[in-house]
Amino acid sequence: MRDGVRGAALVAAVLAAGLLLAGLSACKLDASYDKYAIVYGVSVYDPSSPENDGPGPNLIYPNDDADAMEAMLGLQGYAVLTRTDEEATLANLRDDIDTVAVAAGEDDLFVFYFSGHGGYDGTGPEPSAADYLTEWIYLHGSVAPTNLSATLSDDQLVAAFAPIASRRKVIILDACNSGGFIGNELEADGEPSSLVEGNESIVDLAAKAIRQYANFDGSTADVPPWEALVLSASGEREFSYESPDSFGAGPQLNHGVFTYYLLKSVREGDANRDGWVTVTEAFAYTQKMIYRYWNYGYGFPSAAFSPHVSGGPVDYVLFEAR
């Protein structure tokens, strides 16, 4: 009997020590790795039109978004390659990827940030995680919505970044329809692909989760979490907004709405106060702020949108909270 009590006490002590270690290690970050970022922003797709051309192909703030991201990531210790407007071409992106691929090792962190137009070729949400629809970002040289000569699709993005050896890749997209880049193979996203069109029921989501579990075979579609974590500004069937827009409407953020709050997440997004902002924390913060200050304050209902994030069991440290 005494042996039994001693055994139980020993097990309890071991478990307590395990919990303590798990808790203590939560605040430690072995920063012995390098961080690389490629930052692209395209405001001007058609040089013959003004930057602020209303319903035309050009946008207002993506180049400012890219400059602000470059500054922030630089302060965070990232080695940053930035291209805006006419420099943000497909050819330059491939060159920049080659440059990072030479330097980045397996344990390093790589971030790709893009602000500009996004699009997709479907009329409905993907019926499963399989890649029935293709989404893309418009680099300079293409003109939304029809000139696709310099676009990069979800599948092409995975292939394009393959030369970079880092196991930790993060793709941040401030673009319309960017949620469609996320290839969650095992998760049913309760955040709808279009807020305007509404949610799936919890029963439908649970059934979808079971189907995904049963059908999972490790094949890749879109950008699966094990290739890169995607943090998208909007859902697959949503626009991503900049503010104020080309008509002067909207709060004076002077950025893409998503990028504005993503930049603020460095200071305010550390939800668990451990000194670090992970991809998931940055997502949660930008989503909360967009709901609070854009969707409920301005965008509802027709201009409401929501960021999305990749699934998968692993999360990465993105920023030091400061």
Next chain:
Amino acid sequence: MLLAALSALFPVAAVAASPIGGLALGGFAGGGVAFAESPYFPMKVQPWWTGGLALEFPLGSQFGLGLSLGFHQAGASGMGAGFLYRGYYGLEAGAYLQVRGLHMGAVGGTELLGGMAVGATASFDVYSRTELLFYYPSFLMEPYLEVHFPRLGRHTFSLGLPNRVQFRKDLDMSASLGLNLRWRWYPKWKREGA
């Protein structure tokens, strides 16, 4: 086969003397550590806790069938090397076979009984700070000691060591172990004819 093995381990004669048994309602709460290892990243430890309700039906004097409905949560792992395993929480429904044996006798009216629960659960979880819902089944094995103090009427408490293997398809390994405190209320003792 499993029943035969467990019967050999826990002989019927040993529990015959115990009053503990019969239909039981109860609740449980516990915690421990979970281990996760992805194909791309090394293993890390996550804190884990659970709670829920259970209904147990007797199957003869030695076996029982339990049904449970519970909540569980795993905290995020540490973030060494710049990565962490996400925290998650969710609901689980389980069924388990209960084998009772190892009646350790009564001291001053206090009864002590050893047992084992073996079963499976189906879990629907959400990653913390997201709306990403995912499903996985688990296998559970929990040896336990159940104690009955005469003052507590037909209430008992047990302390178990739950070991769980989670069949996550995006992890090479997902398992947990911990301590589980369980309360049971027997509307009727088995010696009362249940």
